[in-house]
Amino acid sequence: MRVKVATLAVSAMLTAAGCAGAGGNLAGPDENLVLVTNQPNTSFDPPLMRVGPQALYWQAVYDTLLHSDVDGEPLPGMASAWSYDESKLNLTLTLRDDITFSDGSAFDAAAVKSNVDHFMATPGPNGPMTTAIESVEVAGTHQVVIHLRRPDPGLLTNLSSTLGAMAAPAAIARGDLATAPTGSGPYTLQAGESSAERKLYQRNAAYIDPAAYPFDTVEIKYFADVNPVLNQLKTGQVDAAMVRAAVTEELEASGVKVISESTEWAGLLLLDRAGTSVPALGDVRVRQALNYAFDRDYISSITDGNPVPTAQIFNADSIAYDPALESHYNYDVDKAKSLLTEAGYGDGFTLPLPDLSAILGPAINKTIDQALNAIGVTVEWQRISPTTMTSDITSGKIPVTLFQLASNTPWQTITNSVAPSAGYNPMRTETPELNALIERVRVANGPEESAAAYKAVNRYVVENAWFVPLFRPGKYFALTPGITTEYQLTGSVPDLSRFQPVQK
CATH class of the missing domain: 3.40.190.10 (Periplasmic binding protein-like II)
Structure with a gap:
């Protein structure tokens, strides 16, 4: 059974x-x-x-500067129109002139500047949204220009999310927004x-x-x-x-x-890719071996909800998704063992993993133990606090863990999990090759060029085994x-x- x-x-x-x-x-x-x-x-x-x-x-x-449709495409919001210049370093927003905040104050360009400046000055979970922003210019009563240090493919999406949520400037000045929101x-x-x-x-x-x-x-x-x-x-x-x-x-x-x-993926986050605390993870062949060790079809069949198996972290509905990559790590115990031998771990190694059986039940431990023991890897289950686990991951205290992450727009996936400043890249793994691929995404012109650039990032992450994706939970x-x-x-x-x- x-x-x-x-x-x-x-x-x-x-x-x-x-x-x-x-x-x-x-x-x-x-x-x-x-x-x-x-x-x-x-x-x-x-x-x-x-x-x-x-x-x-x-x-x-809160209303937001832009809205988005079901496919993530930008729509007018508090800004009725927007346009980039040729360099993609300057975004001009034309604002509606008929909006008031709930405290009766008017929404205008000065309010946008106050909000974005406040966002940039306040450390928070969405800090990567502003890393490319240099300044906000009030170009008219109802016109602002957001000046960028480098192109940001996610800026329009972010302006329909928390970065675009506009609060009354007086409430920002009071400092009580956390519990007393004043929006429109x-x-x-x-x-x-x-x-x-x-x-x-x-x-x-x-x-x-x-x-x-x-x-x-x-x-x-x-x-x-x-x-x-x-x-x-x-x-x-x-x-x-x-x-x-x-x-x-x-x-x-x-x-x-x-x-x-299915807007998320679940699997192992191999965060210690430099091998700082788990030396074996510093070798790409070991990380690849871990990917070959799991029978994704079987795991999906015994998982609550029968999720879709996957070997990649990018959303299957996004332009970054590459169907060919799904067969890149077909279940192969012999291949996994061979890679471990090539990397000098033919006798195996010990992999520490947070013990989540109290949350997920003992079946998950048994499944992982069986898969990794079959290739010679011994799991060392460690007690963790569920309430601090996310912060422990993002602060770099946990080298590898079973987890679930959002897989929304491809740029959000890069800034959330792949880029050097990504929250779920806490040990700041980066390579010149991957940085160059991410830069190609930034400067891509047109949908075909963007799709090719995103797919190149996806392939690099899969081939270099930054993660062990297992399935897409619903x-x-x-x-x-x-x-x-x-x-x-x-x-x-x-x-x-x-x-x-x-x-x-």
């Missing part, structure tokens, strides 16, 4: 959904939308805000009725596009136990919730719709019959604007 391996989850891989709220009957226009997510909010200060499941919290209160978004936070586990929002009557958000109030809830939310979904007390793959059949049998998308959202939504390329959950009542 096969034992299902639990699917990994972001943020210390805690796979959870939230508790139900007091949403009442199925939502419709001008009613209450109740959403449940698996992560609490950390901050409403834009440079400190998180993407992924936490984006729902701040999307309620579709809703305002009701702080007195909110808590760490529940955020309540009321419609912002001054929002410029109210039809895009047809609910009078929004509740976003966090809870660390999946069970209470199931009955709440079945009875319509909750409108939508993140859920695990294991409960989807039960929900669908009761009439709850479940949508899914992200699941359960929806009551009165609500519809859709995933987009950017983000691991649907944007708040995509939750809509079913039209009858």
